[in-house]
Amino acid sequence: MASSAQESRSIDHFFSAPSGRTDRWRDLHALARSWAKGDAARGAVEAALAELGAIEEFHAFPGPELLAALRERMQSEDANGFLALAKRISLAAITSNYKHDPKEWQAVDLALSDPTDMLPSSLGEGQAYRPYFEMLVVTPAPAGRWPHMVAEFRRLRRLEDAFIYEAVLAGSLEDAICAAVLNPDIAAVAIYEGFALRSRHDAPVLRAVLAAQQPLLDKADEADLALKLAAGLKAIRPELDIYLLSDRRVEKLAGDPRASMIRRVMYQIEEPLELHLSVLEGIKARFDTPFFDNLKLYAQRPIGTFHALPIARGKSVFRSPWIRDMGQFYGINLFLAESSATTGGLDSLLEPTGTIKRAQEMAARAFGADHVFFVTNGTSTSNKMVLQALIAPGDIVILDRNCHKSHHYGLVLSGAQPFYVEAFPMTEFSMYGAVPLRTIKKALLDLQAEGRLDRVKMVDLTNCTFDGHIYNTRRVMEECLAIKPDLIFLWDEAWFGFARWSPFLRPRTAMGAAADIEAWTQDPDAVTQYERQRKELGANPSIDKLLDTRLVPDPRAVRLRVYQTNSTHKSMSAIRQGSMVLVRDVDFHKVEAQFHEAVFTHASTSPNQQLIASLDVARRQMELEGYGLVMNAIEVALDIRREVASHPLISKYFSIVGADGMVPKQYRMSGFVDFLAPGTRWDDQLRSMREDEFCLDPTRMTLVCGTAGFDGTGFKGLLASQYNIQVNKTSRNSVLLQSNINNTRSDVALLISVLLKISNEIEARLKQGGEAERKAFAARVHSLMNDVPDLPNFSRFHEAFRTDAGDTTPEGDIRTAFFSAYAEEKCEYLPIDSPECDRRIDKGPALISANFVIPYPPGFPILVPGQVVTHETITFMRKLDVKEIHGYEKARGLKLLKPDALAEKKGRSVENGRKRARAA
Ligand SMILES: Cc1ncc(COP(=O)(O)O)c(C=O)c1O
Incomplete structure (x- = not known):
C-alpha cells in the first residue's frame, strides 16, 4: 500500500511537484499525531521529517530555525511539542499565512511577543498589502553563512518597497534547478558565480525532479556553468528574472549574446541594494498592467460625459428607483470604469498607440510571441480575424473538419477552399480525436501531385482538442514545412492557453514549438540533418516513402509563420470573451496591413473596457x-x-x-x-x-x-x-x-x-x-x-462547387455554396426520416446541404454547405438522440440546394471558364 501510494505520488509530482509538498506536511502532521497518541514510532516521524527536510531547503518558510526546532523536539522525545509545531507549520504552509503573518516564523509559541530582528518583520501587518515572492540565491558561500545572508536581504527592505520577498539559498546548479521546480513562489534568481554543479543532497525525490528536467537542461549545453544554469532555469520557467553576479569582466559578459536571458549582469562586490532594487523593479515590470492601472486612475477622476454610454459614471443607475439593484449588484467601480472614450489614456483597441499597445507588447513577451492582439469577442472572432487576414479567395486551407465552427465560418467569409481532413474517430464515445500527421502530409502531397501546392496557404488545427488530445506541434510543423516551407499554421489553442506555464506542456504549444523550431533552424547541424535526409530520400521519393519518413525541413528555406488563438477566459483570468491572437511570423510585416483590416472587420468599435483590462491582468497573474x-x-x-x-x-x-x-x-x-x-x-x-x-x-x-x-x-x-x-x-x-x-x-x-x-x-x-x-x-x-452510431466522415463537395478544385483532391468552394442558400427558391427541404431521402441518395438527384448542420453534442458539422449527403450522414442523424442541432429544423427537414439550380450554376461556371480561356 505504502509503495503504491509512493508510486502514484512520484508520477503526480512529475507534473505537480509543488503541491507534493503540502501532502508531505499533511502526512508529517498525521504521523506526529499518531506518535503523540503512542500509535506510531518516532522512527516513522523521523523518516518523514528527513524527506521533507530535503524539500524544505528550497523554500523560505519554515526556514532553518523552525526546522531545527522541530528536530530538537523530536530528539528530546517531546511528541506533543512536536505535534503542536508540526501542526502550526503545516497549516501555515498550506494556507500561505506565513507570507503575511510574521508570527508564523517564530519557533516558540510567542504569539504575543514582538518578532525579533531575524524575523521577516515587515511582512504585512499594519501596512498596505504587499505581494510576497521568494528570490533564489545561488551562491558558492558555505551553508553556514546562509542564515546571515538571508538576514542581510531582509535588512534591505524599505517601507517604499512595493513587494516583499525572502531569499532562498542554494549552493549548486542541481539544487537551483530543484528549487525552481519545487517552489512556485520563486520569482527572481540571483546567481553568484562559483557555485557547485552537484547537489549536496542525495534524496531520491530530488534525483527524480532532476531526471524530469534533464531534457530541458540538455538544451542548455553551455560550458559556462552560470550561463548553463540561467538557460536551464529559463527553459523551465521563462518568466523568471535572472541576475548574474560575476567577478569577471562584467562589461564583456553583458555583451555576450549567450547572456541575453539574463536581466542584469552585475559586479559581485556591488552594493547589495542595487540587486535589491533591480529585483523589485523586475517584479514590477511583470506586475504593471498598463491598461488596467490606467483604467483604475480613470475611474477616480471626476468626468462629465457628453458622449454615448449613459451607464458610464453610474448616475442614471444609482439614482433610478427601478434599476438601482443593478448598481448595487455590480458595484460603483464597474460604472466609473466604463467609458466610450479612447482618450484619457484609455487607448483604442482598434488602433492602439498607448496603454493597450503596451499591454499587448507585455502579453507578447509573456506568451513567447512577437505580437499579441487582444480580442473582446472570444476566440470565435480571433479565428475569423486570422483567417481573413491571411487567406484570400481561392486559397486552400487544410482544416480539421471537427474544428470549432468559427473556422468553417471564417473560410466562408474569406472565400478559401477547405480541404477537410479527418481526425481519428472515437466511436465508442461518439467523439473525434485529432488529425493524424500522416493524413495532413498526405493532403499536402496529394495537392503537390496535382500541381496545386502553391494554392495551399495554411494548416489549421485545434490544440489541444476539446477532449484533450495534444498534438506534437513541433513535429507537425516540421514535417509540413519540409513539404511546403512557407506554410502558415493556425493553432486554435482555445483551451490550452494556460499550457505555456507548464514546462512539460509548453513544448507542445504553438509558441513553444515555434521557439524550438526557430532555435533548430539556427543550429549549424540543422543543414547537415536536412542534407543527409535529402540524400537518403533520393531525387524523386514516392508519396509512400515521404509518408513513412520523418521529414526534416530545409532550415534555409523555412519561413516560420505561426499563429495561435486562445480563449484567455477559458483557462486564465480574463472575463468571458477575452481572447488573444499570438503571432510568431517572420513575414508578419507583409501581412500586417491586412491583419489590421481583419481587426477592423471583426472587432467591435465599442469594445468592453473591463474585458481589455482583464486580459491585461490575466497576463500579469500568469507571469507571476x-x-x-x-x-x-x-x-x-x-x-x-x-x-x-x-x-x-x-x-x-x-x-x-x-x-x-x-x-x-x-x-x-x-x-x-x-x-x-x-x-x-x-x-x-x-x-x-x-x-x-x-x-x-x-x-x-x-x-x-x-x-x-x-x-x-x-x-x-x-x-x-x-x-x-x-x-x-x-x-x-x-x-x-x-x-x-x-x-x-x-x-x-x-x-x-x-x-x-x-x-x-x-x-x-x-x-x-x-x-x-x-x-x-x-x-x-x-x-x-x-449501440453507438458510426461517425460520418466528410463525404465530398458537389461538383458545382469544385470548378476550381483538383481532380483528385477534395477541396471545394464553400462560400458560393453558403450564399446559394440565400435564394430560397433554389432550396428544398426533406425530412431525414422520409423514404424519399433514401431514394434520392440511392438514385439521385444528389442531396446537397445548404447549411452547416451541427448537432450538440458532438458539436462538429456533420454537413457543410455544398456537401453531398450520404447514407452515413443520414444514419448518424437518425440515431442521434440530441435535441440541439444547429442548422436543422426538425419540422421542415434538411435544407438542401436544388440540384437543377446547381446544374445551371455549374453550366454557367464552365461557360465562364471557356470564355476566360478564349479571351486569354
Ligand atoms: C476549439 C475551440 N475554438 C474556439 C472556440 C470559441 O471560443 P470563444 O468561446 O472564446 O469564442 C471554442 C469554444 O468552445 C472552441 O472549443
Whole structure:
C-alpha cells in the first residue's frame, strides 16, 4: 500500500511537484499525531521529517530555525511539542499565512511577543498589502553563512518597497534547478558565480525532479556553468528574472549574446541594494498592467460625459428607483470604469498607440510571441480575424473538419477552399480525436501531385482538442514545412492557453514549438540533418516513402509563420470573451496591413473596457504565479483521476478514460499507458510528451457515465440541477470534466462525494428494484455504451462547387455554396426520416446541404454547405438522440440546394471558364 501510494505520488509530482509538498506536511502532521497518541514510532516521524527536510531547503518558510526546532523536539522525545509545531507549520504552509503573518516564523509559541530582528518583520501587518515572492540565491558561500545572508536581504527592505520577498539559498546548479521546480513562489534568481554543479543532497525525490528536467537542461549545453544554469532555469520557467553576479569582466559578459536571458549582469562586490532594487523593479515590470492601472486612475477622476454610454459614471443607475439593484449588484467601480472614450489614456483597441499597445507588447513577451492582439469577442472572432487576414479567395486551407465552427465560418467569409481532413474517430464515445500527421502530409502531397501546392496557404488545427488530445506541434510543423516551407499554421489553442506555464506542456504549444523550431533552424547541424535526409530520400521519393519518413525541413528555406488563438477566459483570468491572437511570423510585416483590416472587420468599435483590462491582468497573474497555478490545476485533475479509479463503489459505475483509451496505440509510440497506471514512472511520462504523436492533457477528463445508466446530457443536467456542479461538454455516454487554475481540493472532494452519492443511489435502486430493474439498467447501459452510431466522415463537395478544385483532391468552394442558400427558391427541404431521402441518395438527384448542420453534442458539422449527403450522414442523424442541432429544423427537414439550380450554376461556371480561356 505504502509503495503504491509512493508510486502514484512520484508520477503526480512529475507534473505537480509543488503541491507534493503540502501532502508531505499533511502526512508529517498525521504521523506526529499518531506518535503523540503512542500509535506510531518516532522512527516513522523521523523518516518523514528527513524527506521533507530535503524539500524544505528550497523554500523560505519554515526556514532553518523552525526546522531545527522541530528536530530538537523530536530528539528530546517531546511528541506533543512536536505535534503542536508540526501542526502550526503545516497549516501555515498550506494556507500561505506565513507570507503575511510574521508570527508564523517564530519557533516558540510567542504569539504575543514582538518578532525579533531575524524575523521577516515587515511582512504585512499594519501596512498596505504587499505581494510576497521568494528570490533564489545561488551562491558558492558555505551553508553556514546562509542564515546571515538571508538576514542581510531582509535588512534591505524599505517601507517604499512595493513587494516583499525572502531569499532562498542554494549552493549548486542541481539544487537551483530543484528549487525552481519545487517552489512556485520563486520569482527572481540571483546567481553568484562559483557555485557547485552537484547537489549536496542525495534524496531520491530530488534525483527524480532532476531526471524530469534533464531534457530541458540538455538544451542548455553551455560550458559556462552560470550561463548553463540561467538557460536551464529559463527553459523551465521563462518568466523568471535572472541576475548574474560575476567577478569577471562584467562589461564583456553583458555583451555576450549567450547572456541575453539574463536581466542584469552585475559586479559581485556591488552594493547589495542595487540587486535589491533591480529585483523589485523586475517584479514590477511583470506586475504593471498598463491598461488596467490606467483604467483604475480613470475611474477616480471626476468626468462629465457628453458622449454615448449613459451607464458610464453610474448616475442614471444609482439614482433610478427601478434599476438601482443593478448598481448595487455590480458595484460603483464597474460604472466609473466604463467609458466610450479612447482618450484619457484609455487607448483604442482598434488602433492602439498607448496603454493597450503596451499591454499587448507585455502579453507578447509573456506568451513567447512577437505580437499579441487582444480580442473582446472570444476566440470565435480571433479565428475569423486570422483567417481573413491571411487567406484570400481561392486559397486552400487544410482544416480539421471537427474544428470549432468559427473556422468553417471564417473560410466562408474569406472565400478559401477547405480541404477537410479527418481526425481519428472515437466511436465508442461518439467523439473525434485529432488529425493524424500522416493524413495532413498526405493532403499536402496529394495537392503537390496535382500541381496545386502553391494554392495551399495554411494548416489549421485545434490544440489541444476539446477532449484533450495534444498534438506534437513541433513535429507537425516540421514535417509540413519540409513539404511546403512557407506554410502558415493556425493553432486554435482555445483551451490550452494556460499550457505555456507548464514546462512539460509548453513544448507542445504553438509558441513553444515555434521557439524550438526557430532555435533548430539556427543550429549549424540543422543543414547537415536536412542534407543527409535529402540524400537518403533520393531525387524523386514516392508519396509512400515521404509518408513513412520523418521529414526534416530545409532550415534555409523555412519561413516560420505561426499563429495561435486562445480563449484567455477559458483557462486564465480574463472575463468571458477575452481572447488573444499570438503571432510568431517572420513575414508578419507583409501581412500586417491586412491583419489590421481583419481587426477592423471583426472587432467591435465599442469594445468592453473591463474585458481589455482583464486580459491585461490575466497576463500579469500568469507571469507571476502561473507556474504554481497550472501545477495545481494538474494536481487537482490527477487527484480526481486517482479517486475515481480507486474508490470501490464509484469505480463500479464511473471511470475516467485514460491516455490509452483516448489515444489509439499507434499514436502512443512510447508505449505510455496512463498517468496513474501501475508502474508508470516519470520517464515514461516524459518520453510520451516528447515522442508520442498525441498525448493527453491531464486537466481534461472524459468521465464515462453511460456505465452508470446516464447519457452525457442527462448526467450533466443532473449534476447541475441537484448538486450545483457544472461540467463541460458531453458525448452520448460521457461528460467532460475540466480542472483549471481556479480549482481547489475542496472541489475534488465535492465531486467525489457527489459521485459516491449517485453510485449509492444506483446500488440501492438495483437492490430494491429486483430483477426487472437490473435488466432495465443493463439494457440502458448496453444501449449507451454499445449501440453507438458510426461517425460520418466528410463525404465530398458537389461538383458545382469544385470548378476550381483538383481532380483528385477534395477541396471545394464553400462560400458560393453558403450564399446559394440565400435564394430560397433554389432550396428544398426533406425530412431525414422520409423514404424519399433514401431514394434520392440511392438514385439521385444528389442531396446537397445548404447549411452547416451541427448537432450538440458532438458539436462538429456533420454537413457543410455544398456537401453531398450520404447514407452515413443520414444514419448518424437518425440515431442521434440530441435535441440541439444547429442548422436543422426538425419540422421542415434538411435544407438542401436544388440540384437543377446547381446544374445551371455549374453550366454557367464552365461557360465562364471557356470564355476566360478564349479571351486569354
Ligand atoms: C476549439 C475551440 N475554438 C474556439 C472556440 C470559441 O471560443 P470563444 O468561446 O472564446 O469564442 C471554442 C469554444 O468552445 C472552441 O472549443
